[in-house]
Amino acid sequence: MRKIATWNVNSLKVRLPQVLDWLAAESPDVLALQETKLQDADFPAGAIRAAGYEVVFAGQKTYNGVALLSREPADAVVTELPGLADPQRRVLGATVAGVRVLDLYVPNGQAVGSDKYAYKLDWLAKLAAFLETERAAHPELVVLGDFNIAPEDRDVHDPEAWRGQILCSGPERAAFRGLLDAGFRDAFRLFEQPPKTFSWWDYRGGGFRRNHGLRIDHILLSPALAARCRGCRIDTGPRRLERPSDHAPVLASFDT
DNA sequence: ATGGTGGCGCGGCCA
Numbered sequence: 662m663r664k665i666a667t668w669n670v671n672s673l674k675v676r677l678p679q680v681l682d683w684l685a686a687e688s689p690d691v692l693a694l695q696e697t698k699l700q701d702a703d704f705p706a707g708a709i710r711a712a713g714y715e716v717v718f719a720g721q722k723t724y725n726g727v728a729l730l731s732r733e734p735a736d737a738v739v740t741e742l743p744g745l746a747d748p749q750r751r752v753l754g755a756t757v758a759g760v761r762v763l764d765l766y767v768p769n770g771q772a773v774g775s776d777k778y779a780y781k782l783d784w785l786a787k788l789a790a791f792l793e794t795e796r797a798a799h800p801e802l803v804v805l806g807d808f809n810i811a812p813e814d815r816d817v818h819d820p821e822a823w824r825g826q827i828l829c830s831g832p833e834r835a836a837f838r839g840l841l842d843a844g845f846r847d848a849f850r851l852f853e854q855p856p857k858t859f860s861w862w863d864y865r866g867g868g869f870r871r872n873h874g875l876r877i878d879h880i881l882l883s884p885a886l887a888a889r890c891r892g893c894r895i896d897t898g899p900r901r902l903e904r905p906s907d908h909a910p911v912l913a914s915f916d917t
Numbered sequence: 918a919t920g921g922t923g924g925c926g927c928g929g930c931c932a
Contacts, residue, residue: 671923671932672923672924672925674925675924696924698925722925723930724930724932809932863922863932864921865920866920868922904923907932
């Protein structure tokens with residue numbers, strides 16, 4: 662496993678040409694997608710396989726949906742968090758070339774105090790419990806995706822405006838911190854990074870042009886994988902294209 | 918300005 666990436670594409674139907682171009686340019690070993698917004702019957706598996714990737718996916722109509730693209734086959738696939746009977750397709754775990762990969766689309770939460778916010782915090786608690794068992798079973802474990810959490814003020818373009826708001830609230834940040842406390846490493850923070858580097862910019866108000874963004878897409882590594890990690894960056898190239906996703910891909914590279 | 922833009926799918930929800 663030399664390179665692994667995550668990208669919230671906000672509709673794979675719309676973004677498929679961009680994804681195929683990006684695969685050709687970057688040639689990651691694994692690409693985790695979120696917000697495919699496709700039922701499984703409509704998933705473009707043929708085009709992805711023609712590009713040289715295996716693919717597994719868990720989709721639903723209109724909302725959510727996750728997919729794992731990989732050079733080598735994906736085994737031991739899971740699509741649920743234990744203890745959460747949920748029709749929303751937000752989880753896709755698989756083992757690829759001996760590495761356990763968990764692709765997540767964490768709930769957005771909408772607004773602090775809302776029903777969706779409560780669902781998000783409950784979801785994160787069940788995730789933490791699940792990761793304890795996954796960590797014990799798989800020394801080489803990567804958890805990546807759209808976490809919908811900006812972990813620290815330096816991950817926010819205007820920390821004062823966002824303080825306590827959705828994506829930045831104390832309980833959300835505490836949940837993320839809990840994953841780090843459990844031993845996961847934020848791949849992006851293993852390396853020196855330019856300030857004001859973000860992974861998501863609102864479509865509204867010229868967010869990207871003004872770099873009004875947040876870093877909410879993450880690659881978390883078990884200690885064994887972190888020891889082999891040699892770089893992590895956010896590729897803003899796709900965000901500059903016509904009709905972009907509102908998220909940019911995040912990539913981590915490794916020694917074999 | 919309680920807005921703004923984009924996706925889905927055709928009215929309103931979600932982000």
